[in-house]
Amino acid sequence: MQSDQRDHQRRPTRRLTCEEVAAALPAIVDGTERADRRIQHHVTTCLRCQAELVHYRKLLRALRQLRTEYLEPAPGVLSGILANLEEAGERGAIRSLLSGKRAAYIGGVAVAATAAGAAGTLVLVSRASNKRKGMRLAG
């Protein structure tokens, strides 16, 4: 374990290439990653990567600026959106009306069926009771 540590200390740290640093720079500039000491050291001593850093800063700053720049929509865009919504609203209302009617129809059929069943049962029960009465009288 100790010899591993000693080997690691003795092993020279591999130098970063400009390509490796350039690949890491955008994420560092936008703050999603941190520059480790090797990258920091490379950038402070490499003019090429300093220029690269400046370019990415300019690029990301200008992109952020686009956020506050609005394009003027062509005439008719707003009215088109609102007309679309109006149409969708009407379709939705018709659909809900139809589904409400359908529900009422199904409900009506169900109530009628239940009522018919109940009436049928009553008739059967009263017939059976009349039959028993008749038998008792005959007996």
Place this chain on the structure above:
Amino acid sequence: MSPDLTGLVTAARAGDRSAFDELVKATYTDMYTLAYRLTGNEEDARDVVQDAYLRAYRGLKRFRGDARFTTWMYRITANCASTALAKRSRTRHDELDEEFDLVDVNPDHDPQRQAELAFERDGIARALQELPPKLRAVIVLRDVYDLPHESIAVELGITEAAAKVRLHRARRKLRERLFPQRSDGSLIEGDDAHAV
């Protein structure tokens, strides 16, 4: 640009159509701008923005209100634009390219710097339009509209890793397009220090 829309959102969620119309009026320029930046042309931007508001209207009950209404709309617009671009690529054969404190925390207030920025913005807006649509979508959503990688991946139907790769490629392409001296190296001194 976007005032507090909370009251309108609440009313619209309760079924007030006119409140939703007001939301549209307050945000449609913003959404149209995003749609244009993603699709690169007026006709597609118009279709995308109409589709986006229709989807938002139908899905308004699902909007929980924990994000801003505009952010929610950005995501829907991005999703609609992605669908539109996929359709367009099938019909028009568009290119489908898949392929110190270093953090910049200095918002400049210097007028000269602002003028430079305006110049850079124009150049960048043009360069963005020259990017392949798939790369453009990711860089616009991340670097202009500040959506997180996760949301971008969901709305574009790709993995988060793919979104990051596309972002990296898009930034590199833009940088090469706008600051081309980096590739020839002739204007840069100190090449001896490439590997420190």
